[in-house]
Amino acid sequence: MSVTWQQPVLDRTPSLVVTPAIVGHRGASGHRPEHTLAAYRAAIRMGVDDIEIDLVSTQDGVLVARHEPELSRTTDVAEHLDLADRRVTKTIDGRAVTGWFAEDFMLAEIKMLTARERLPVTRPESAAHDGCDGIATLTEILAMVHAESIRRRRTVGVMIELKHAAYFDSIGLPLDVPLLAALRRHDLDGPMARISLMAFEPAILQRLALRTRLPIIQLLEVGDSHAELCTPEGLAWIDEYADGIGPHKNLVLPRDQSAAIGEPSSLVRDAHRLWLTVHVWTVRAENRYLPSNLRHGDDPDAPGDMAGEVRALLDVGADGVITDHPDRAVSTARELVA
Structure with missing residues (x-):
């Protein structure tokens, strides 16, 4: 069902930055297979301020860009018959997962x-590019971003998320050690570098806060595990080790029983009182990912009013919007500052 929504007239809440950032989530992952150099380049070409990358470790301690250690959902590993015996079941963060895992290769x-x-x-349209790109390492991504920044005469930032850090610690492959070494090699470990470090797990962020001056961002998920962190008391605790938060968009713009967004929560305001920046994730163009009052038509895969959601998030003071479709978000953000 198509719903016509009138965006509420609100006094716009200022962000902590002069111009809120548009961040390419896993690159331009609404257009090309995620976490590939092609996806990152596409996002930069679309005008993003930063790209967001997720990191896991190989068996030999090299950081590669994947959303999770299990590889079969985003690579052709299952088609390699010589690797069939690598398929196993593991428990990661309390959940049984079957497949092929980066740390076994x-x-x-x-x-x-x-x-x-x-x-x-x-x-x-993105799937039409299956098989065109390999798996990128952190070093390859940093080199590409440097080259693109020179080519386009503007510095592109990188927001780095460490995935399942406690799990990788438990198997002797800590993610922070090769991460900080790589950043030092690229001279990206100083406060002027356009690098941010993110994770859902506070422990790895607290460890990083003692070892680097780079900005630390505590990611926040909807659910009981992070509920206390979203309170003023929880944010005050985050402020002891982090410089910002990265909340799920529903924590900023809660949905009602009809899955529509209405009045914003106090999360952005509460974070800004502590000078914590707020980067909200993940905005996607398809109806299935949008609130019901921003969907167009009945096809869940058709594009809806993503611009409306971007505007709503920026209106409540978000300092950054992380999105699969950076082209749409960039154009919306530019309209707001024009």
């Missing part, structure tokens, strides 16, 4: 794989 083996679209039915 040396980098040279990972480099034999190609990327594929995670959501081929929803994003067939």
